[in-house]
Amino acid sequence: MTLPPEEGRNSHRTLPLWVKVGSFGVTVAFLLLLVLVLNHSQLKVLKVGEPVPDFTLVTFGGSKVQLSSLRGQTVLVNLWASWCVECQEEAQSLETVWQEVQAAHTAVFLGIDYADTEKAALQFIQENGVTYSNGPDLQAKISSLFHITGVPETYLIDAAGNLAAIKIGPFSSLDEIRAFLQQK
Amino acid sequence: MNRVKSFSRKLLWFVLALSFAIEAAALFNAHADAQTQPTPSDDQVNAIASQLLCPVCANIPLDVCQSTACNEWRDLIREKLAQGWTEKQIKQYFVTQYGERVLVVPPPQGLNWLIYLIPIAIVIGAAYFSLHFFRRSPRQVELDLPEATSVDSEKFKEKLERDLKEEK
Numbered sequence: 262m263t264l265p266p267e268e269g270r271n272s273h274r275t276l277p278l279w280v281k282v283g284s285f286g287v288t289v290a291f292l293l294l295l296v297l298v299l300n301h302s303q304l305k306v307l308k309v310g311e312p313v314p315d316f317t318l319v320t321f322g323g324s325k326v327q328l329s330s331l332r333g334q335t336v337l338v339n340l341w342a343s344w345c346v347e348c349q350e351e352a353q354s355l356e357t358v359w360q361e362v363q364a365a366h367t368a369v370f371l372g373i374d375y376a377d378t379e380k381a382a383l384q385f386i387q388e389n390g391v392t393y394s395n396g397p398d399l400q401a402k403i404s405s406l407f408h409i410t411g412v413p414e415t416y417l418i419d420a421a422g423n424l425a426a427i428k429i430g431p432f433s434s435l436d437e438i439r440a441f442l443q444q445k
Numbered sequence: 446m447n448r449v450k451s452f453s454r455k456l457l458w459f460v461l462a463l464s465f466a467i468e469a470a471a472l473f474n475a476h477a478d479a480q481t482q483p484t485p486s487d488d489q490v491n492a493i494a495s496q497l498l499c500p501v502c503a504n505i506p507l508d509v510c511q512s513t514a515c516n517e518w519r520d521l522i523r524e525k526l527a528q529g530w531t532e533k534q535i536k537q538y539f540v541t542q543y544g545e546r547v548l549v550v551p552p553p554q555g556l557n558w559l560i561y562l563i564p565i566a567i568v569i570g571a572a573y574f575s576l577h578f579f580r581r582s583p584r585q586v587e588l589d590l591p592e593a594t595s596v597d598s599e600k601f602k603e604k605l606e607r608d609l610k611e612e613k
Contacts, residue, residue: 276577280573284570287566291563294559298556342501342514343517344501344512344513344514344517376500376501376514376543377514377517378517378518378520378521380521381517397542399541399542400540400541400542400543400544401543401544401546402544411501
């Protein structure tokens, strides 16, 4: 027994050409945009030896410290927060080493207060006797440059403005900080 | 008669003095209550905190976060509210200090528009495809089927009758 032919039954399911081309174009444009955004944003991790992008720290005292103005000196950048327990002990150790290097003018220390309130930050600075320049990480711009994973984290920038060393987590001793500074 | 007058006067003074005392006590209590009650309330603080994200945890709103950083931020909101800041001003302050990433709902500007436009585009696309593939009216189905010509029908009828005869 022969049944009527089914030819042409699915012909209606074909999409118009403009829909196919349009969908492809939109997808490609979206992927390109995504690549551009990711490339431009925080996912570009800074590596040792690479130049550190310039940034300006506005200290709690109101003065401005621009990284590029410190060329010729080794810069230690420490990211901390008052709510970070490990940062407290580290701040005291950093201050001790800062007192040693300050007189010799061999390095500059910058403290970047991450995601903190000013009141708590100032109390932290006072309680730990910190005297080197400290300021808030406004809009998380500085922490984004270094693509931090948490606090504390410390970065050493050499005299030429390149990243010389990275320390994730707190320093365990004064000697470790001194050795860190020697990696310039 | 004089005695009655004197008594009435004394009673009047007594009632007046008593009402003043009651009024003063009520005012004092109200003032004391105002001082002991937290100003602003937790609900007021959380109404704003729920629109902000914890600075250290991943995607946890500030109102439900129990970390020290969150507590400090909530205290800051309370402080700003007590100073008479509006919700908008407080949110703007947090954005200025910590960036737009602290907002639970990012403002529709710049690349943020993608967050709002992509779901709409997906819904429109999905609706179009659904309509195109699944919503086929009986009339369309009928049109899609190849028309059975009278010749085909005749041939089919003849074959059917022949087959039936053969089976008998």
